[in-house]
Amino acid sequence: MVAEIGILLYPGAQMSAVLGLTDLFLIADGIAEQPTSVVPRLCVRHLSLEHGVARGVFSSDPAPGEASRHDVLILPPSLLPPMDRESAAPFARWLRARHAEGAALASICAGAFLLGETGLLAGRALTTHWTHAQALRDRFPAAQVDTDRLIIDGGDILSAGGLMSWSDLGLKLVERFLGPVAMAATARMMLVDLPGREQRYYSAFVPRLTHGDTAILKAQHVLHASEGREARLCALAERAGLEERTFLRRFQKATGLTATDYAQRLRVAKAQELLQFGQHPIERIAWEVGYSDPGAFRKVFLRIVGLSPGEYRRRFHT
Structure with a gap:
């Protein structure tokens, strides 16, 4: 055959x-x-x-x-x-x-x-x-x-x-x-x-910034400026000038992600940079990107990247 x-x-x-x-x-x-x-x-x-x-x-x-x-x-x-x-x-x-x-x-x-x-x-x-x-x-x-x-x-x-x-x-x-x-x-x-x-x-987080919703874009700027650490709903909704429930609905429609997931992806992107180019232990990197619990950081990193922080460092460290 x-x-x-x-x-x-x-x-x-x-x-x-x-x-x-x-x-x-x-x-x-x-x-x-x-x-x-x-x-x-x-x-x-x-x-x-x-x-x-x-x-x-x-x-x-x-x-x-x-x-x-x-x-x-x-x-x-x-x-x-x-x-x-x-x-x-x-x-x-x-x-x-x-x-x-x-x-x-x-x-x-x-x-x-x-x-x-x-x-x-x-x-x-x-x-x-x-x-x-x-x-x-x-x-x-x-x-x-x-x-x-x-x-x-x-x-x-x-x-x-x-x-x-x-x-x-x-x-x-x-x-x-x-x-x-x-x-x-x-x-x-x-x-x-x-x-x-x-x-x-291998991929990097590429956020949607051309959706045309200027109120949500203001909140995205806050998230990016803080590298995902400022993710409080009240602060983001206030910056957007929206009621919280309206903000959540419009944020997901505009970006394709929940505000929480968006912030997590920004934090993980920063962690990837630190793992690839730095020497700090994973526990310190977790703290630097906004996680007080290294275990929680590892779970989020694995879910988004598909590798544990240690595996990512071994594969991509420069």
């Missing part, structure tokens, strides 16, 4: 990811036990779209022909701004048709915008690079964007976060088609981590 993997070369597609994925799949194919046939277990094709018709520009099949089907189609990352809807429309139509024929669709980083144009993401979870999160939510409000996660495998729809997460997606697909043993061996051969990382290990 041959698994057909297509990589779509849309305008601006990052070729280093295209070629890296190709190498990963060919390494995995060589590691897996070969059938008696000369046809590989994994067939990788690079595809371009011309006038709504896909054309193969590369195939790992030693006797290449046009694939009658695709098991998965990958939308690689891009270093360019996402395509506008008019330019993306022919690609989206072609992808939607292939999905209807049974192909899984997978995006990496900004490839999620092209995936979104297919209209298949309503109610579906997906991820992208954390700096694209708000733009993706604004463009596709029916999708459930979760940039804490590096890989989201929804079966027929997969997505990966940052530019280099093509390796994580590639290993996930190797596991799907060749099994976990081949996946682990491929990761060892390429000296890359097994899937399991989370994007929130």
Whole structure:
């Protein structure tokens, strides 16, 4: 049995990811036990779209022909701004048709915008690079964007976060088609981590400041000036000039977070900086960012970052 993997070369597609994925799949194919046939277990094709018709520009099949089907189609990352809807429309139509024929669709980083144009993401979870999160939510409000996660495998729809997460997606697909043993061996051969990382290990808190609610913006300025330590409801509501219940409702609507969670994320962001660049013990850092109880600090840090403060320092300390 041959698994057909297509990589779509849309305008601006990052070729280093295209070629890296190709190498990963060919390494995995060589590691897996070969059938008696000369046809590989994994067939990788690079595809371009011309006038709504896909054309193969590369195939790992030693006797290449046009694939009658695709098991998965990958939308690689891009270093360019996402395509506008008019330019993306022919690609989206072609992808939607292939999905209807049974192909899984997978995006990496900004490839999620092209995936979104297919209209298949309503109610579906997906991820992208954390700096694209708000733009993706604004463009596709029916999708459930979760940039804490590096890989989201929804079966027929997969997505990966940052530019280099093509390796994580590639290993996930190797596991799907060749099994976990081949996946682990491929990761060892390429000296890359097994899937399991989370994007929130690397992301920074990017607050919404362009929502247009000037009253809430005043309260946000107070929170930022104090790095989250001034989080008393009465003080924030007074600064915004709002009754407390009204303030809570409008703050969450404007920022997407409760005032408490917003303050916690500011405190954790400061703690990440101190852990990465400083030498102070974790108990002192907890105190400096506003937590008198180091245990409570550790719980909040783990919930937001996905690592304990000690694990974060070991991984990222400079």
